[in-house]
Amino acid sequence: MTTFTTFSDLKTLNIPLILGVTADRDGNLQVPTFPALADFARSAGVTGKAGEAQRSPSPHDFASPYVVFVGLGDLENHSFPAEALRAAAGAGARLAEASELALSFPTSDTTAAVAVAEGALLGGYHFDKYLTKKKPLLKQIMLPAENFPAAESLNRVExxxxxxxxxxxxxxxxxxxxxxxxxxxxxxxxxxxxxxxxxxxxxxxxxxxxxxxxxxxxxxxxxxxxxxxxxxxxxxxxxxxxxxxxxxxxxxxxxxxxxxxxxxxxxxxxxxxxxxxxxxxxxxxxxxxxxxxxxxxxxxxxxxxxxxxxxxxxxxxxxxxxxxxxxxxxxxxxxxxxxxxxxxxxxxxxxxxxxxxxxxxxxxxxxxxxxxxxxxxxxxxxxxxxxxxxxxxxxxxxxxxxxxxxxxxxxxxxxxxxxxxxxxxxxxxxxxxxxxxxxxxxxxxxxxxxxxxxxxxxxxxxxxxxxxxxxxxxx
Missing domain, CATH: 3.40.630.10 (Zn peptidases)
Structure with missing residues (x-):
């Protein structure tokens, strides 16, 4: 069973981080929830294109072992922004292959936060019934305290x-x-x-x-x-x-x-x-x-x-x-x-x-x-x-x-x-x-x-x- 909890300080977390990255129509890259990381993401080759998922060592002042940057594209002009968040969170969780994850995405309301939670949960699935080497089960998903989904919404997600x-x-x-x-x-x-x-x-x-x-x-x-x-x-x-x-x-x-x-x-x-x-x-x-x-x-x-x-x-x-x-x-x-x-x-x-x-x-x-x-x-x-x-x-x-x-x-x-x-x-x-x-x-x-x-x-x-x-x- 996967549990959902909150975090307040991204830099102190010692678990893998998944960060949403946007790119407008002109290709300008942003890390909306942590703007200071834009140059770091750009130097790692991240473009912010929708569907992109790239794993990178963490910046030196982060406790996390690594960061997964996931592209959201031009989120403001996306026809279905919740689905873009859901898909990006899922891609990040799949690439991370970890038992614990923290996600930081530009979520303006609880509906968007629920989409992130759902995407991460679904993306963390893997079928290894017949494999001798098992992948870690995703047991904990951490989300920002701001706009954290209500218990009823998370129960539905689960x-x-x-x-x-x-x-x-x-x-x-x-x-x-x-x-x-x-x-x-x-x-x-x-x-x-x-x-x-x-x-x-x-x-x-x-x-x-x-x-x-x-x-x-x-x-x-x-x-x-x-x-x-x-x-x-x-x-x-x-x-x-x-x-x-x-x-x-x-x-x-x-x-x-x-x-x-x-x-x-x-x-x-x-x-x-x-x-x-x-x-x-x-x-x-x-x-x-x-x-x-x-x-x-x-x-x-x-x-x-x-x-x-x-x-x-x-x-x-x-x-x-x-x-x-x-x-x-x-x-x-x-x-x-x-x-x-x-x-x-x-x-x-x-x-x-x-x-x-x-x-x-x-x-x-x-x-x-x-x-x-x-x-x-x-x-x-x-x-x-x-x-x-x-x-x-x-x-x-x-x-x-x-x-x-x-x-x-x-x-x-x-x-x-x-x-x-x-x-x-x-x-x-x-x-x-x-x-x-x-x-x-x-x-x-x-x-x-x-x-x-x-x-x-x-x-x-x-x-x-x-x-x-x-x-x-x-x-």
């Missing part, structure tokens, strides 16, 4: 930070260790001691109750699928939200087999389920006045003599018949069964989240989610407030013609390359039955295949958790 760390740990876990049953058991354990009810449908129950999509995807694996329902219901909730998460713990592609290079990182195909389950846990810890239910549709998509074939026709939970034309378009099948269950409870809002299509990455890159559906703008606004990149995308109805089948109500994939992201959204829209709904495709931002940046590590990112909580808080 709760969301814990949820994001848990998502990252789950996503980074070996797929031999994390499979549908163990993911369900993890959620059960996490809910203990909280006002969260957990119900699990096992293989036999899924077959008996007609979850055709989940059964079809998971039947080829020896480790059978599950559906997990998690419910947090406070007294007299003012609204009800349903969260549906894709939980493919490993995706080989099935008989539409992925090439080896594409199969790497497919342990992360359960990111949606990890995020939605932890959103319920976080909502319960925060005591939000909203009923939150998560449906985690979990399966392994594997090849075997019992696996679903291309050309099979399956009957979904809501009775829709689907022709399987691509077994690697499996995520939408499990999600559709989860959405059908969510619709049955008539929530005010449904949000599904999934690492669903490679087309999302082609369209929007690896850091920005695609958001579709009737409630896409609500999610988009929450994402802007939270500093998580997302973009609202249309669902053009003419694309749905490519989901027509000669032998079933729908086919699960199209025949054309273009429009892959909205086509998947249109497939899911069929199962929403007109409910207020947002579909969030996180194929890119859910798992960082590149280098770490800001407070985002390599591997599982925890993307979406903060946006979901912001969205729920405002219902």
């Amino acid at each position: 709760i969301l930070g814990k949820a994001i760390f848990d998502i990252r740990d789950l996503v980074n876990a070996s797929p031999s260790a994390l499979y549908p049953e163990t993911l369900a058991k993890w959620m059960e354990k996490a809910a203990r001691g909280l006002p969260v009810k957990v119900k699990i449908w096992d293989w036999e129950a899924l077959k008996a109750e007609g979850f055709g999509g989940i059964v079809a995807v998971g039947r080829g694996s020896k480790r059978k699928p599950v559906l997990v329902k998690m419910t947090y219901e406070p007294e007299n909730p003012r609204a009800q939200v349903a969260l549906v998460g894709k939980g493919i713990t490993f995706d080989s592609g099935g008989y539409s087999l992925k090439p080896s290079n594409s199969m790497a990182t497919m342990k992360s195909d359960m990111t949606g389920a990890a995020t939605m389950g932890n959103a319920v846990i976080a909502a319960a810890k925060l005591g939000l006045p909203v009923k939150v239910t998560a449906w985690l549709a979990c399966a392994e998509n594997m090849v075997s003599g019992g696996a679903t074939r291309v050309d099979d026709v399956i009957i979904m939970k809501d009775g829709t018949s689907v022709e399987v034309t691509n077994t690697d378009a499996e995520g939408r099948l499990v999600l559709a069964d989860g959405i059908a269950m969510a619709v049955g409870e008539k929530p005010d809002l449904i949000v599904d989240m999934a690492t669903l299509t490679g087309a999302q990455i082609v369209a929007l890159g690896s850091r920005m989610a695609g958001v579709m559906g009737s409630a896409k703008d609500d999610y988009f606004e929450a994402a802007k407030r939270s500093g998580e990149m997302a973009w609202p995308c249309p669902l053009p109805e003419h694309l749905a013609d490519d989901l027509k089948s000669d032998i079933a109500d729908l086919r699960n994939s199209g025949t054309k390359r273009e429009g892959g992201m909205p086509l998947a959204g249109l497939f899911l829209k069929h199962f929403t039955k007109g409910a207020r709904w947002a579909h969030v495709d996180i194929a890119g931002p859910g798992f960082n295949k590149g280098s770490a940046w800001g407070y985002t590590p390599k591997g599982g990112t925890g993307y979406g958790l903060r946006t979901l909580i912001d969205l729920i808080e405002r219902l």
